[in-house]
Amino acid sequence: MKPRLLELPLLQNWSCHNCGGCCKKHLIEITEEERLRIDAQGWTVAELPDGLPPYVHLGPASFGKHRLSQREDGACVFLNEAGLCRIHAKFGEAAKPLPCRLYPYVFHPTGKGLIVGLRYSCPSVIRNAGRDLDAQRDDLKHLAQATVADWPDNIPAPRLSDKSPGAWPLVDVLLAAFIEDLGDRTIPLRLRLVRVAAWTELLSTANLTELTVGQLRETCRVVRATVAQLLTDDPAAGGNVAIPPTDRLTRLSFTQLVAYYTREDTVVDQSRGWGGRWKLLRDILVFTFRRGRLPDLSPTWPGILIRDVERNLLPWFTPQADELCTRYLVTKLQSRAFCGPAYYGEPVIEGLWSLLLTIPVTVWLARWHAITRMTSNSANGGRDAGRVEAASSESLRIEQIDLETALARVDHNHGYSPALGLRSVKSRLRSFARREQLTSLLWNVTREPV
Numbered sequence: 001m002k003p004r005l006l007e008l009p010l011l012q013n014w015s016c017h018n019c020g021g022c023c024k025k026h027l028i029e030i031t032e033e034e035r036l037r038i039d040a041q042g043w044t045v046a047e048l049p050d051g052l053p054p055y056v057h058l059g060p061a062s063f064g065k066h067r068l069s070q071r072e073d074g075a076c077v078f079l080n081e082a083g084l085c086r087i088h089a090k091f092g093e094a095a096k097p098l099p100c101r102l103y104p105y106v107f108h109p110t111g112k113g114l115i116v117g118l119r120y121s122c123p124s125v126i127r128n129a130g131r132d133l134d135a136q137r138d139d140l141k142h143l144a145q146a147t148v149a150d151w152p153d154n155i156p157a158p159r160l161s162d163k164s165p166g167a168w169p170l171v172d173v174l175l176a177a178f179i180e181d182l183g184d185r186t187i188p189l190r191l192r193l194v195r196v197a198a199w200t201e202l203l204s205t206a207n208l209t210e211l212t213v214g215q216l217r218e219t220c221r222v223v224r225a226t227v228a229q230l231l232t233d234d235p236a237a238g239g240n241v242a243i244p245p246t247d248r249l250t251r252l253s254f255t256q257l258v259a260y261y262t263r264e265d266t267v268v269d270q271s272r273g274w275g276g277r278w279k280l281l282r283d284i285l286v287f288t289f290r291r292g293r294l295p296d297l298s299p300t301w302p303g304i305l306i307r308d309v310e311r312n313l314l315p316w317f318t319p320q321a322d323e324l325c326t327r328y329l330v331t332k333l334q335s336r337a338f339c340g341p342a343y344y345g346e347p348v349i350e351g352l353w354s355l356l357l358t359i360p361v362t363v364w365l366a367r368w369h370a371i372t373r374m375t376s377n378s379a380n381g382g383r384d385a386g387r388v389e390a391a392s393s394e395s396l397r398i399e400q401i402d403l404e405t406a407l408a409r410v411d412h413n414h415g416y417s418p419a420l421g422l423r424s425v426k427s428r429l430r431s432f433a434r435r436e437q438l439t440s441l442l443w444n445v446t447r448e449p450v
């Protein structure tokens with residue numbers, strides 16, 4: 001295979017801080033070669049916890065697929081008490097299955113080569129903690145080689161929109177405009193979100209592939225400038241941001257979407273049979289009808305009444321929040337992790353809309369997390385969490401830890417949860433955009449108390 005040009009995201013650092021989180025949250029499928037390598041490592045029952053085998057079948061045995069065993073809490077069988085990998089400790093990093101070596105990196109095609117992306121489900125990525133990626137370029141090249149060795153050289157570009165087939169030079173024009181607008185921190189984040197949504201809604205109605213690169217660039221310049229004039233918060237320019245209210249149907253669809261982003265199923269959850277399915281159905285109904293108690297997401301993130309999350313707008317926007325959300329959006333765009341094969345085959349514009357919606361979903365989840373963090377009563381295991389009326393709601397605000405926890409949950413699923421790739425979810429997104437409800441959600445869910 002020819003060596004491929006490897007680009008790096010510009011705003012992101014990362015090093016592993018051995019939190020072991022990735023070894024508890026993901027199901028690791030292994031190839032036949034990796035299965036044989038683990039056999040050859042000679043693991044004994046005494047070395048692994050709970051008498052578990054190193055790996056088990058993934059799906060019916062006739063499929064011939066395997067995954068690493070997991071314990072009750074979802075932890076990989078090779079994760080030791082100190083939070084370290086047994087394979088790594090005994091045989092070195094290169095002896096681990098490829099998904100373990102790769103995480104949190106991903107590689108996506110750019111038309112000229114590859115670009116590195118990162119998963120924000122990793123706390124070190126969220127905090128931008130670790131070494132500059134440029135200093136890790138050699139390691140990344142080796143990983144890329146192992147990951148994409150069998151990819152073809154000419155990977156087709158993603159579609160530009162539902163109406164426009166793809167071409168890499170035109171994808172690059174759109175991407176540059178998205179990044180310039182969303183990365184401009186001199187403009188409030190909410191305004192950036194609605195402006196980009198608004199001008200891409202306009203572009204999505206035309207066949208862009210009929211344009212040359214120069215014509216598309218000029219078209220983008222004109223629609224962006226027009227939308228910036230129409231959607232301005234600058235009183236001197238006589239503007240106000242006139243965004244339609246969010247209708248009831250959209251609110252219901254939005255909380256259903258939030259439900260998809262809350263899932264973090266372990267193998268044990270999946271094997272709970274009818275009891276598990278009944279609980280899942282009950283949880284979905286809470287989100288769908290916006291009534292009742294939300295599910296417990298973790299011991300430190302218990303369920304509370306959904307009405308407490310819906311009714312209590314909390315302050316959330318700080319320079320740190322702005323930095324995190326901007327870095328997230330720009331890194332996902334730069335690394336092409338929002339469209340094409342990386343995002344359920346979605347076109348560039350529709351994939352962008354899904355990415356924009358991760359911000360209101362994150363703020364909604366962060367509000368829930370903040371309420372439980374500030375009001376939980378440890379004396380009864382947190383079951384009184386969320387009794388906002390009983391607490392001093394004035395002192396409540398979304399802190400950075402709430403946003404980080406929520407964004408990690410969102411990015412765990414964005415592009416990875418099969419539910420988010422369902423046709424019904426995709427058509428709901430398009431319905432939001434057609435009815436001016438995309439801008440409405442972006443604007444209204446992220447607002448702060450006045």
Ligand code: SF4
Nearest residue numbers: 023076078079085100
């Ligand atoms: S094999 Fe090691 S690195 Fe991979 S999930 Fe298990 S403990 Fe983590």
